[in-house]
Amino acid sequence: xxxxxxxxxxxxxxxxxxxxxxxFQLDLMKEDAVLQFFFEKRPTIVILAxxxxxxxxxxxxxxxxxxxxxxxxxxxxxxxxxxSGVRKLLFLGSSCIYPKFAPQPIPESALxxxxxxxxxxxxxxxxxxxxxxxxxxxxxxxxxxxxVMPTNLYGPNDNFDLETSxxxxxxxxxxxxxxxxxEKQLVVWGTxxxxxxxxxxxxxASACLLLLEKYDSPEIINIGCGEDVTIxxxxxxxxxxxxxxxxxxxxxxxxxxxxxxxxxxTRIRALGxxxxxxxxxxxxxxxxxxxxxRAQ
Ligand code: GDP
Numbered sequence: 679x680x681x682x683x684x685x686x687x688x689x690x691x692x693x694x695x696x697x698x699x700x701x702f703q704l705d706l707m708k709e710d711a712v713l714q715f716f717f718e719k720r721p722t723i724v725i726l727a728x729x730x731x732x733x734x735x736x737x738x739x740x741x742x743x744x745x746x747x748x749x750x751x752x753x754x755x756x757x758x759x760x761x762s763g764v765r766k767l768l769f770l771g772s773s774c775i776y777p778k779f780a781p782q783p784i785p786e787s788a789l790x791x792x793x794x795x796x797x798x799x800x801x802x803x804x805x806x807x808x809x810x811x812x813x814x815x816x817x818x819x820x821x822x823x824x825x826v827m828p829t830n831l832y833g834p835n836d837n838f839d840l841e842t843s844x845x846x847x848x849x850x851x852x853x854x855x856x857x858x859x860x861e862k863q864l865v866v867w868g869t870x871x872x873x874x875x876x877x878x879x880x881x882x883a884s885a886c887l888l889l890l891e892k893y894d895s896p897e898i899i900n901i902g903c904g905e906d907v908t909i910x911x912x913x914x915x916x917x918x919x920x921x922x923x924x925x926x927x928x929x930x931x932x933x934x935x936x937x938x939x940x941x942x943x944t945r946i947r948a949l950g951x952x953x954x955x956x957x958x959x960x961x962x963x964x965x966x967x968x969x970x971x972r973a974q
Contacts, residue, residue: 679835680727680770683879687887697721701728707747712754716762723890724759724767726752726808734797734867734935736842741800748804756811760821767823768890769812771805771898773875773939774798775827783942786827786898795936809898816896824893826886829902829941832960833879834967846876849913850965853920854973862924864917867932870910875902875940878960881953888951902941903953919961 681698688696697719704715706728730747737744752769759767776784777792789809794802812823836847843851849866856864885901893899907915913926955963 682835683883687883706751709754712758716758722765724764726769732842733844737798745800752808769825771827773829774802775805778936783940785942797935813896825898827900829875829877831879849916853917853922857922863927865927866913867929868934872934873906873938875906878955885951900941902943904943906940
């Protein structure tokens, strides 16, 4: 989802010299293959968007894979980027790197100031290791490897698998299928009380491209829209966009996860960036993409 958003934006801006190996052409978990790729192709700029990602259930069920696969991918790419002389690297972290009870909105300074949320601790630890590796390369070798922390993302090419997806894609699919089958109820996980901030992936891409041009600091920087909604409000909005008018049923056997993770976006706002896609519009656009590409 994130990689394809970068490609859309870069191609729209006229870039033609893009290297975009997919997972079948280059397995980022294989150190030798990654090293060979970097020395053969000699990229000057690297956007490290590749990662093993998933929603609350996948993160909770597969901590080994979330920790190991992400460490492998980022260690290989960051080290080979350095060895082959890459000019600038942008590493994508996540808002889940912050402590479970961080002050809201969460400033960048909250990193490593308290215990993490347990459902996605493995993923968060891997991402924190990635940030620290980029900072270490900057300090020790003077290279330009920056780290950005996006909030919860959604958009075209999202994962719509109900077991492994994040909440927005899952609820879009559930509402669509409930409507199609004329069902009266839609099951939503947890209590509906947690708050989440959602950013369309095209807005993330525009923020990152600006940071590639203007941001050269080892300090991490948040990327978000600055507003959050409860999961209940999100579910109601999605039902409205999809046209499902049944009842919401809460499955309290599923975890809520962290109560709130709204990012403090003062720093990126000061650089002149702001998002352009309001949540309702972004959901409607993503639903159209789902209907054209994933709906059965
Ligand atoms: P998180 O932001 O890391 O907690 O990941 P998710 O996007 O998977 O979940 C966000 C919140 O949405 C959690 O409180 C979930 O319990 C809730 N949620 C409600 N229904 C669903 C669903 O169908 N799928 C997922 N993934 N989360 C859901």
